[in-house]
Amino acid sequence: MKKIITIIIAIAGIVLYTTVNGCKINQEIADKSGAQLWAENCRRCHNAPDPSAHYPENWVTVGMHMQSRALLTDRERDKIVQFLQQ
Amino acid sequence: MLNQKSKTNSIGDVANYEFSPMLLWRHGDRLLLEFEPSFDGSSLGVNWADVSYFFGKGIIVRAGYLVLPFGTYNKRLAAGWINKLAYDPTSITSSPVESDWGIEMCGGWQVGRQKVNLDVALSNGFGINNDGSIYNPGIVDNNLAKTVTGRFGWLPISNSSLEIGVSGIYGRAGMDTGVNRNVSTIMGAADIQYIYSKAPIAINIKAQYNVQYVSRMFYVNPGDSTGQSLFTYNNYTQGYYAMLSLRPVVPNKVLRNFELAGRISQFETPNGAAFETHIRQIDVALDYWINWRTVIKLSYENLLQTNPANAEIALADSKSLSHIIVVQFSVQF
Numbered sequence: 001m002k003k004i005i006t007i008i009i010a011i012a013g014i015v016l017y018t019t020v021n022g023c024k025i026n027q028e029i030a031d032k033s034g035a036q037l038w039a040e041n042c043r044r045c046h047n048a049p050d051p052s053a054h055y056p057e058n059w060v061t062v063g064m065h066m067q068s069r070a071l072l073t074d075r076e077r078d079k080i081v082q083f084l085q086q
Numbered sequence: 087m088l089n090q091k092s093k094t095n096s097i098g099d100v101a102n103y104e105f106s107p108m109l110l111w112r113h114g115d116r117l118l119l120e121f122e123p124s125f126d127g128s129s130l131g132v133n134w135a136d137v138s139y140f141f142g143k144g145i146i147v148r149a150g151y152l153v154l155p156f157g158t159y160n161k162r163l164a165a166g167w168i169n170k171l172a173y174d175p176t177s178i179t180s181s182p183v184e185s186d187w188g189i190e191m192c193g194g195w196q197v198g199r200q201k202v203n204l205d206v207a208l209s210n211g212f213g214i215n216n217d218g219s220i221y222n223p224g225i226v227d228n229n230l231a232k233t234v235t236g237r238f239g240w241l242p243i244s245n246s247s248l249e250i251g252v253s254g255i256y257g258r259a260g261m262d263t264g265v266n267r268n269v270s271t272i273m274g275a276a277d278i279q280y281i282y283s284k285a286p287i288a289i290n291i292k293a294q295y296n297v298q299y300v301s302r303m304f305y306v307n308p309g310d311s312t313g314q315s316l317f318t319y320n321n322y323t324q325g326y327y328a329m330l331s332l333r334p335v336v337p338n339k340v341l342r343n344f345e346l347a348g349r350i351s352q353f354e355t356p357n358g359a360a361f362e363t364h365i366r367q368i369d370v371a372l373d374y375w376i377n378w379r380t381v382i383k384l385s386y387e388n389l390l391q392t393n394p395a396n397a398e399i400a401l402a403d404s405k406s407l408s409h410i411i412v413v414q415f416s417v418q419f
Binding site for chain 1: 110112115118120138140142143144146148161162163165167168192193194195196198199201202203204205239240244245246247249250252274279281283375378379418
């Protein structure tokens with residue numbers, strides 16, 4: 001139990017440190033395209049679907065559904081949905 | 087010494103199927119209803135049925151029969167067309183943590199070059215059986231206490247290729263009255279997901295470790311027919327799975343649809359419990375992807391289960407080993 005608590009505190013410490021260190025939205029990340037965010041995020045759990053896999057209006061539903069599974073940021077969801085709708 | 091030993095070899099057949107169509111209904115861009123019934127040929131169940139409200143700023147609030155945010159397998163990887171092996175890991179299927187009635191709040195945020203996410207639920211929680219094992223009471227709770235489940239996820243690399251998560255569950259499992267009313271359950275999990283993809287190979291790693299602890303109580307001795315004598319043990323259950331898959335990233339249109347996956351999983355119930363068992367499950371599969379959501383798996387499973395003898399409660403030991411080869415077809419719809 002002690003070991004587990006030490007590990008949890010250590011992880012929390014690292015996370016807190018990096019959080020405080022980088023609290024400004026990074027320009028490079030803000031500039032990522034929808035296509036890039038799709039390629040990075042949509043194959044983390046399963047194969048990434050192509051834009052042709054659904055009708056454009058369905059991608060909004062998929063975007064919300066996948067945001068709730070993957071806990072994407074709002075910005076990622078919006079950009080990915082936009083990319084998939086083209 | 088083995089009193090009982092069994093070995094089976096079987097080839098899976100088409101009679102083993104599960105049909106779980108997923109139904110989504112969206113109202114505007116803030117409300118989403120999710121419903122997944124499941125039918126396995128004999129019984130009809132519900133995997134989940136919930137409504138989510140998208141608050142903005144990355145925050146989602148949910149209520150209903152939801153998948154508990156404990157580890158990542160149940161919520162993110164349990165679908166047949168996502169799992170690269172034919173069966174789910176024993177560390178997951180043997181655990182009482184699955185879906186529960188409750189409310190949930192979750193979200194993901196960018197923090198500099200990294201991302202973090204948080205998922206917290208309040209639900210009915212678990213009940214405790216006379217032998218100390220835990221069960222899921224469902225909609226009619228066994229007590230007034232609610233159970234808290236939470237997971238914190240961290241994506242330290244800016245391309246989201248790595249996610250590390252820690253989860254916990256705390257709740258009172260005993261009834262509201264009686265000797266076991268203060269018995270509580272504490273669980274913890276750690277999970278990791280990593281993907282790498284660059285010609286000529288794509289690598290996928292997924293793993294989750296679970297522990298479950300039930301505070302000390304006395305159980306009725308199943309070896310005593312009068313039901314008078316009691317016994318106890320350290321009620322500590324653990325399990326894990328680790329999966330690795332490899333897929334060629336090559337121009338060849340046939341070769342690049344193959345994927346080779348391997349997984350080991352282990353599950354151990356408490357030493358000294360009447361339900362003590364040790365399970366070791368090894369799976370290997372060669373998959374062929376027809377498209378992004380359709381797969382044919384040629385899969386082998388080796389499952390070893392041992393139940394040690396326990397003189398205190400008059401239990402004999404047993405052991406079983408099975409080899410299963412199955413061809414499974416999975417599609418998302």
